[in-house]
Amino acid sequence: MHSFNDISRRFASDRIISVSGAPYDGHAFPTMLESLAKIGATHVEPAFIVGYTEAFDETNFTDAKATQYARWLNGFRS
Numbered sequence: 914m915h916s917f918n919d920i921s922r923r924f925a926s927d928r929i930i931s932v933s934g935a936p937y938d939g940h941a942f943p944t945m946l947e948s949l950a951k952i953g954a955t956h957v958e959p960a961f962i963v964g965y966t967e968a969f970d971e972t973n974f975t976d977a978k979a980t981q982y983a984r985w986l987n988g989f990r991s
Contacts, residue, residue, distance in 0.1 A: 919953075933959035938967055943985050950989045957986070 934953040937945035942959070949957055959982065962970050972978070 929956050931956040931958045933958045935962060941984065943988075946985055946989045948956055 932949055934945050934949075934957055936941075937948065939959065946957065961973060
């Protein structure tokens with residue numbers, strides 16, 4: 914069995930593989946990032962899907978929230 918990191922390296926020159934955060938609905942954003950980092954994910958797609966993820970509104974898309982998401986993402990860069 915190949916790790917996600919092995920697979921992503923094999924296809925790195927061809928494309929970027931992004932992992933959805935949707936399965937982590939209900940978990941804190943940093944918890945999702947930590948889990949995905951452990952399997953070698955290098956690109957994450959935050960999920961804001963009406964009817965699938967927790968309820969959200971415009972307050973999730975403020976400059977302050979974007980800055981916080983960026984801080985969390987930068988904390989998991991290798």
